[in-house]
Structures are given as C-alpha cells and as structure tokens.
Amino acid sequence: MKEVKIALFGCGNIGTGVYKLIRNNCIKIMDAEGVSIVIKKILVRDLSKKRYADIDESLFTNKIEDILLDKEIDIVAEFIGGESPAKEYILKALNHKKTVVTANKEVIAKHFEALQEAARQNEVGLYYEASVGGGMPIIRAIHQSLQANRIQSVMGIINGTTNYILSKMAEEGREFEDVLSEAKELGYAEPDPTADIEGYDARYKLSILATLCFNKRVQINNILCEGITKITSVDIQYARELGYGVKLLAIAKDTQNSIEVRVHPTFIPINHPLYAVRDAFNAVYIKGDSVGELMFYGRGAGDMPTGSAIVSDIITASTNKHHYVKLVATPDEEIFEDNWLTEYYIRLSVFDKPGVLSKIAGIFAKYNVSITSVLQKARGDVTAPLIFVTHEAHEKAVLSAINEIKKCEYVNSVENLIRVEK
Amino acid sequence: MKEVKIALFGCGNIGTGVYKLIRNNCIKIMDAEGVSIVIKKILVRDLSKKRYADIDESLFTNKIEDILLDKEIDIVAEFIGGESPAKEYILKALNHKKTVVTANKEVIAKHFEALQEAARQNEVGLYYEASVGGGMPIIRAIHQSLQANRIQSVMGIINGTTNYILSKMAEEGREFEDVLSEAKELGYAEPDPTADIEGYDARYKLSILATLCFNKRVQINNILCEGITKITSVDIQYARELGYGVKLLAIAKDTQNSIEVRVHPTFIPINHPLYAVRDAFNAVYIKGDSVGELMFYGRGAGDMPTGSAIVSDIITASTNKHHYVKLVATPDEEIFEDNWLTEYYIRLSVFDKPGVLSKIAGIFAKYNVSITSVLQKARGDVTAPLIFVTHEAHEKAVLSAINEIKKCEYVNSVENLIRVEK
Numbered sequence: 001m002k003e004v005k006i007a008l009f010g011c012g013n014i015g016t017g018v019y020k021l022i023r024n025n026c027i028k029i030m031d032a033e034g035v036s037i038v039i040k041k042i043l044v045r046d047l048s049k050k051r052y053a054d055i056d057e058s059l060f061t062n063k064i065e066d067i068l069l070d071k072e073i074d075i076v077a078e079f080i081g082g083e084s085p086a087k088e089y090i091l092k093a094l095n096h097k098k099t100v101v102t103a104n105k106e107v108i109a110k111h112f113e114a115l116q117e118a119a120r121q122n123e124v125g126l127y128y129e130a131s132v133g134g135g136m137p138i139i140r141a142i143h144q145s146l147q148a149n150r151i152q153s154v155m156g157i158i159n160g161t162t163n164y165i166l167s168k169m170a171e172e173g174r175e176f177e178d179v180l181s182e183a184k185e186l187g188y189a190e191p192d193p194t195a196d197i198e199g200y201d202a203r204y205k206l207s208i209l210a211t212l213c214f215n216k217r218v219q220i221n222n223i224l225c226e227g228i229t230k231i232t233s234v235d236i237q238y239a240r241e242l243g244y245g246v247k248l249l250a251i252a253k254d255t256q257n258s259i260e261v262r263v264h265p266t267f268i269p270i271n272h273p274l275y276a277v278r279d280a281f282n283a284v285y286i287k288g289d290s291v292g293e294l295m296f297y298g299r300g301a302g303d304m305p306t307g308s309a310i311v312s313d314i315i316t317a318s319t320n321k322h323h324y325v326k327l328v329a330t331p332d333e334e335i336f337e338d339n340w341l342t343e344y345y346i347r348l349s350v351f352d353k354p355g356v357l358s359k360i361a362g363i364f365a366k367y368n369v370s371i372t373s374v375l376q377k378a379r380g381d382v383t384a385p386l387i388f389v390t391h392e393a394h395e396k397a398v399l400s401a402i403n404e405i406k407k408c409e410y411v412n413s414v415e416n417l418i419r420v421e422k
Numbered sequence: 423m424k425e426v427k428i429a430l431f432g433c434g435n436i437g438t439g440v441y442k443l444i445r446n447n448c449i450k451i452m453d454a455e456g457v458s459i460v461i462k463k464i465l466v467r468d469l470s471k472k473r474y475a476d477i478d479e480s481l482f483t484n485k486i487e488d489i490l491l492d493k494e495i496d497i498v499a500e501f502i503g504g505e506s507p508a509k510e511y512i513l514k515a516l517n518h519k520k521t522v523v524t525a526n527k528e529v530i531a532k533h534f535e536a537l538q539e540a541a542r543q544n545e546v547g548l549y550y551e552a553s554v555g556g557g558m559p560i561i562r563a564i565h566q567s568l569q570a571n572r573i574q575s576v577m578g579i580i581n582g583t584t585n586y587i588l589s590k591m592a593e594e595g596r597e598f599e600d601v602l603s604e605a606k607e608l609g610y611a612e613p614d615p616t617a618d619i620e621g622y623d624a625r626y627k628l629s630i631l632a633t634l635c636f637n638k639r640v641q642i643n644n645i646l647c648e649g650i651t652k653i654t655s656v657d658i659q660y661a662r663e664l665g666y667g668v669k670l671l672a673i674a675k676d677t678q679n680s681i682e683v684r685v686h687p688t689f690i691p692i693n694h695p696l697y698a699v700r701d702a703f704n705a706v707y708i709k710g711d712s713v714g715e716l717m718f719y720g721r722g723a724g725d726m727p728t729g730s731a732i733v734s735d736i737i738t739a740s741t742n743k744h745h746y747v748k749l750v751a752t753p754d755e756e757i758f759e760d761n762w763l764t765e766y767y768i769r770l771s772v773f774d775k776p777g778v779l780s781k782i783a784g785i786f787a788k789y790n791v792s793i794t795s796v797l798q799k800a801r802g803d804v805t806a807p808l809i810f811v812t813h814e815a816h817e818k819a820v821l822s823a824i825n826e827i828k829k830c831e832y833v834n835s836v837e838n839l840i841r842v843e844k
Binding site: 017021022025028029032033129134135136137140141144145146147148149150215271273275276277278281288289290291292293294295296297298299302304305307308309311312315316319321322 | 439443444447450451454455551556557558559562563566567568569570571572637693695697698699700703710711712713714715716717718719720721724726727729730731733734737738741743744
C-alpha cells in the first residue's frame with residue numbers, strides 16, 4: 001500500500017468538502033487504487049477561526065514554509081481562490097517539487113504558461129479538472145479521451161449563476177434585476193455578482209478549454225466578452241416565438257487558419273442539446289473530427305461536485321507514474337478572428353410610419369446582410385417593436401448596418417442585438 | 423520516442439476507421455504522448471477479400487498465431503464483434519501477454535470475470551471504452567473521475583437504433599413498423615434488428631455500466647429486458663399530453679441493500695435532460711453522492727466515434743505503466759430486487775358504460791396503487807380509451823391490479839403498460 005501525504009491550501013467550503021470526501025472514501029480509494037491518501041497539513045490565514053469540528057487542530061498552520069519544506073508532502077491542493085496570493089503559493093509549491101491540484105480558473109487562465117513551465121522544470125504535475133465545470137470530467141476527457149480528434153469547436157454553458165438567472169427569467173417571465181436580487185438572497189449569486197453576470201468567470205474557463213482543445217494558447221484578452229445584463233424578458237419571449245432559447249454561451253472555434261473565441265448571450269434553437277440545460281447546471285458541447293458531437297452535463301459548482309473533481313485529481317496525481325504537462329504554442333495575434341460569421345437577432349423600436357420596413361430592409365441589403373425572419377409586433381402609441389433575424393453574416397457588416405439603422409429617421413432605438421448559434 | 427507495435431483483429435468498417443485514425447493522427451499522438459503507434463499485423467478471415475486500398479497488403483494474415491507468437495506486438499485491438507470466436511481470440515491474446523482493446527460489449531458483458539482474471543494473471547490490460555456509448559468517455563469517467571463517489575443510479579439511452587425509431591415516431595407521428603422499415607433501408611437498423619429493438623444490445627451495455635458503477639458483478643440475466651415493439655404512436659401522443667416523452671432506458675439503481683437493473687421503454691418528463699436526446703444519439707445520466715447529476719451525450723455508434731474511443735484506449739494502454747484491472751465481487755442473487763417502486767402509465771380500452779371509471783379505480787385502490795392522472799378520451803362506437811398514470815407503487819402490486827382489471831367485465835383490453843421515471 002502506497003501512502004501519499006498531501007497538504008491543503010485553504011479550508012473554506014471546498015477545502016472542508018475535500019477533507020470529508022477523502023475521509024469518507026479512504027477505504028474505497030485504498031481498495032480500488034492501492035493508495036492511502038493522508039492529509040498532513042492545512043494552510044489557513046487565521047488560526048483562531050472556528051473550523052469544521054472533525055478536523056484535528058494540529059493539522060492547521062499559517063506558515064506556508066511548514067508545507068513547502070516538508071519533504072513528505074508530495075501533493076498540494078489549493079482552494080484559496082482569486083489571483084493573489086494563490087498564484088504565488090501555487091508557484092512556490094511547484095518550485096518545491098510538489099504536485100499541485102487546483103480549482104483556480106483565474107490563476108490557470110491568466111498564468112497557464114508560467115505554471116506549466118514550472119511543473120515541467122520541477123518534474124511534478126499540475127491538475128485542474130475542477131477549474132472548469134465542477135465535477136464534470138471535461139479536462140481529463142480532452143487530455144485522455146479525444147487524442148484521436150482535431151477539436152473543431154466548443155460551446156459551453158459554464159457559468160451556473162447566469163444560467164440560473166436566464167432559466168428563471170424564461171420560466172417565470174421575470175426581469176433580470178428581479179431574479180438577480182432573489183439569487184443573491186438565496187446564495188446562488190455572490191454579493192458582488194460582476195464576475196458572473198459580466199461573463200468574466202466564463203471567460204476564464206473558456207480560455208482554459210480553448211487552450212487545451214486547440215493546443216494553442218488562448219489568452220483571456222483574445223476573448224470577446226459580453227454579459228447578460230441587457231437581456232430582458234421581452235427578448236426571451238421573442239426568442240421563444242422564433243424557436244430559440246437564450247443562454248450565456250462560451251464559444252470557441254478553430255478552423256486551423258483562424259480561431260474565434262467569445263462569451264456572450266446567444267440564441268440557440270430549442271432542439272439543441274444545450275437548450276435543455278436549465279437552472280445552475282453547466283454543459284460543454286464539443287465537436288471533434290472523429291468523435292462528432294459530444295456533450296458533458298453536470299453541476300458546475302458547489303462544494304461536493306468541485307470536491308469530487310479535486311479528489312479525483314489527487315488520486316490520479318498519486319497513482320500516476322508520469323505527470324502529463326501540457327505545453328502549448330502561443331499563436332500569432334492575427335490568428336484570432338474578430339469578424340466572424342454569425343446570425344443575429346436584432347430588436348428595434350421604430351416609429352410607426354408607412355415605409356419603415358422597406359427602409360430598414362434596404363439598409364441591411366446595402367451591407368449584404370440578408371434576413372431570415374421578421375416579426376412586426378402590435379404598435380404602441382407612436383412606436384412599435386420590429387424584430388429581425390439575419391442569415392449568417394459577417395460581424396462587422398451587421399454592426400455597420402446597425403450603425404446606419406440607428407441614425408435612420410424611422411428608428412427610435414436599437415433595443416437589443418443578440419447573436420444566434422446553431 | 424517509445425514505439426508500440428499493435429495488431430488488429432478484424433478489418434471491417436471499425437477496423438478500417440481505426441487504421442485511418444492512427445495514420446492521420448500519428449504525428450499529433452507522437453507530439454502529445456511521446457509514443458509512436460505502429461500497426462504491425464491485421465487478422466482477417468478471408469485474405470482474398472478486397473480491403474481499404476491504403477493498407478499495405480503484407481500486414482494481413484489469417485493465422486492468429488502470427489500475432490500471438492510475435493513478441494514485438496504489445497497490444498491487440500479487436501473488432502470482430504459477436505461472442506465467438508471473438509471471446510476465444512481475446513482470451514488467447516491476453517494469455518499471450520498482449521493487452522487487449524475491444525469494442526465488444528457482448529463478450530465483456532458475458533465474460534467479465536474470466537477476461538479480467540486473465541488480464542490480471544498475465545499482467546496486461548483490458549480496455550473497452552468503445553463497448554458502451556461509442557466515443558463518449560463514460561468508462562474512463564467511471565474509473566478515473568468518480569472515485570470519490572458512491573454511484574447511486576445510472577440511466578441511459580444506450581441504443582442508437584431504438585432512439586432513432588422512437589424519435590421519428592414522436593416527431594412524425596408514424597408507427598413502429600413503418601419507421602423500422604425505413605431505418606433498415608437507410609442502414610440505421612440491421613437487416614435483423616432483433617438485438618436492438620428487443621433491448622438485448624442495451625442490456626449488454628447496462629451489464630457493463632452497472633458492474634463498473636456499483637463495483638458488483640451485474641450479469642445480463644439479472645436484468646429485466648423489454649423492447650420497444652409494443653410502443654404505438656398513440657402511446658407517444660398520450661405521453662406528450664401528459665408531459666412526457668418515450669425512450670428505451672437502461673436503468674440501474676443501487677441502494678446498498680438492493681440493486682435494480684432493467685431495460686424497458688420509459689416515460690420521462692419533458693424537462694429531464696434525457697428527454698432532449700434525439701435521433702441516434704446516446705446519453706448516460708449518472709447520480710453520484712458527491713458529484714450529483716452528471717450526463718454524457720454523444721454518438722453511440724459509427725466507425726469514427728467508435729474508432730475515436732478505441733484509439734484513445736490504445737494510446738492509454740501504450741502510455742500506462744500500470745494497467746488498471748477491475749475485479750468486482752459477485753453479489754448474492756437476493757440483492758437483485760424485482761419488486762421495485764415505479765410509476766406506471768396504463769392504457770386501457772374499456773366498454774363505454776356508466777361506472778367504468780369507479781370500478782377500475784376501485785381495483786387499483788384494492789392493491790394500494792394510487793393514481794396521479796386519468797385521461798378519458800373520446801369514445802369509439804362501443805369502446806373508449808382510458809389512460810391512468812399511477813403514483814409510485816410496487817411493480818408486483820401494479821401487475822396484480824392489471825391482472826384483475828383484465829378480467830373485469832367493463833374492460834375490453836389492456837392496451838399498454840409503460841413505466842415512468844423522473
């Protein structure tokens with residue numbers, strides 16, 4: 001029986017969950033994997049804070065050196081979260097020849113090369129299954145199950161908070177601010193929800209997924225990022241009439257000649273597998289050239305799903321003879337396409353005069369943007385909603401057309417602009 | 423660079439697919455995995471048969487000894503299919519110290535212990551990711567990603583042909599025989615479709631999944647198996663009215679004290695993630711005690727998705743220092759529960775007389791089966807359809823009630839009986 005000693009960096013909800021999972025499953029893990037995992041030390045900032053009562057108090061330390069200099073400790077699992085000091089602690093651990101397991105999407109997304117290089121130089125492992133999609137084994141699938149594929153695209157619902165909000169808006173006909181307030185009260189949204197609702201959290205995760213799927217470094221500043229704050233119940237209602245749902249999607253496509261990476265609210269058809277992903281669930285939909293379409297679905301957050309992924313990484317790291325370190329090329333900036341082809345939903349408020357449809361259709365035609373559907377809705381006193389869905393068109397052509405439409409005398413305002421994926 | 427020499431048993435569609443995938447991805451595999459995979463020999467029955475033109479003819483042999491006795495060959499990938507001679511060939515390969523990669527669900531399901539034991543004794547590996555769910559990495563996920571979970575249940579759509587047929591019936595309002603004929607013409611169903619439509623194929627796969635998920639040997643004869651031949655467009659129509667879809671589900675549940683395993687047509691609610699699995703797609707929905715709900719979705723068959731899983735297994739087998747061999751306990755027969763709790767949809771044809779509903783409701787009550795919904799449909803000349811959905815009740819109580827209902831003077835016939843899962 002091999003005994004592997006590990007340390008935890010942090011002991012909040014996830015750290016406590018990991019502690020419980022290792023304790024509760026230790027016999028099963030020994031039987032199946034032939035390894036006994038022993039938690040030797042736990043780094044915390046405040047030694048006086050009350051912790052989960054079952055944890056032996058002698059495990060706690062507030063000095064990282066107690067762990068770094070302990071030669072018996074092979075693996076460190078980090079759950080501090082955020083960029084700093086987590087990044088420095090992870091680097092220190094790698095440089096002290098400890099394998100690192102982390103759920104820290106921000107640190108992995110921002111410092112991928114530095115961390116992988118440190119792992120390689122120190123001949124230790126770096127595992128981060130829990131950084132994307134909670135308990136869904138998406139990272140391991142990309143590494144270990146799709147090697148015979150060129151991955152062509154990834155589309156994911158990888159932020160649970162925004163999916164919860166959009167699901168509630170759709171199912172209960174409520175507005176964004178209303179659902180967000182409730183989500184904060186229920187603990188589904190953070191007191192400061194910016195990272196979720198503006199798409200930053202999804203952008204970190206997409207940076208990691210795209211980098212691994214395409215074997216090319218995709219930085220967060222390569223990724224277009226739009227949040228869900230401008231989505232209204234009216235848009236969701238029109239989406240349904242047109243046969244779509246609205247999701248915050250993280251999208252990455254690699255044509256070999258160009259890469260497009262973007263996080264934004266998106267219309268998807270009701271028969272798409274991602275449409276059925278409701279509440280706080282996550283899903284990642286991948287297309288590979290041999291496997292075809294593949295989707296992973298599960299709880300993208302929460303102590304226990306995240307803990308499940310972390311403990312799986314710890315076991316894998318404990319039993320692996322050889323750690324897999326991913327070194328990817330940094331592509332030229334030019335490979336990142338920003339004038340992608342996409343369909344668009346466009347909602348206008350127009351003045352209710354004869355000739356308005358012909359005028360606006362003329363502007364779209366001028367920019368070579370052709371139209372799939374038009375919805376003309378019941379007029380108000382002076383203005384009326386007018387909704388277009390375009391055929392596939394270049395992003396910049398659509399934006400130029402919209403710019404001209406904004407200035408058109410028939411148009412009161414451009415109310416919303418949402419991309420469509422199929 | 424490590425060079426690994428392999429042999430193929432069989433060179434039909436899947437074998438040819440694997441040949442192409444290895445050839446097309448060899449550079450990528452070498453770069454990422456540090457291993458060069460070389461196909462040294464291919465076993466075929468008929469040397470004179472015309473094969474894929476790119477394969478060097480000198481690779482072919484019709485003598486298994488050429489492969490068994492070749493000490494350079496470390497890995498054999500089998501795609502002969504069916505039970506015999508595939509089982510004997512796999513055992514011979516293991517006994518000649520070759521690691522085996524196979525997609526053969528029938529052989530794995532029927533001979534799990536013998537094959538695992540042979541692998542263990544010979545210190546070689548046995549890999550069968552492609553045996554369930556085509557390119558979906560479900561086997562590896564169970565082995566390598568869910569170790570910190572007690573898996574409580576598995577529900578899968580694991581036969582593409584029947585899902586295709588049921589999807590077409592639902593979407594086009596057509597009858598079973600009609601869609602089946604078309605599926606045969608299009609090549610989606612075999613000329614003899616028995617194994618698919620009677621649920622035998624799904625039963626093999628469920629035997630493998632349940633054995634791995636529960637760490638207890640589940641034999642195919644432990645599994646209740648009902649096919650889809652009795653499903654009519656009328657049942658699908660009523661399902662929709664009641665808020666359900668009809669799928670052939672493979673279901674396994676482990677309460678620790680009892681195991682229930684069954685393959686049968688099932689009503690599932692329209693908001694269940696499995697409901698959205700259409701056409702020939704497969705999906706496996708797992709509940710684990712820490713990870714929660716998890717679903718894998720993808721193409722369950724086809725040369726290239728299956729080839730993707732096989733090549734992934736070959737690479738894993740080539741790079742693994744230690745092969746993971748699953749030895750599971752054989753539980754007492756008594757642990758297999760056949761009087762499970764389930765809800766039921768029951769469609770009767772009744773004679774259109776006063777008092778019929780009260781009479782039948784009385785019989786259900788007598789057997790402690792309570793009713794959730796009743797649909798009374800427009801009468802025919804003499805008979806009328808009467809549909810019940812029950813609350814959760816014991817299987818045997820429902821069947822006893824049905825037995826009495828059959829004999830009731832008001833009842834023309836019991837038209838169908840379909841279980842409901844949530």
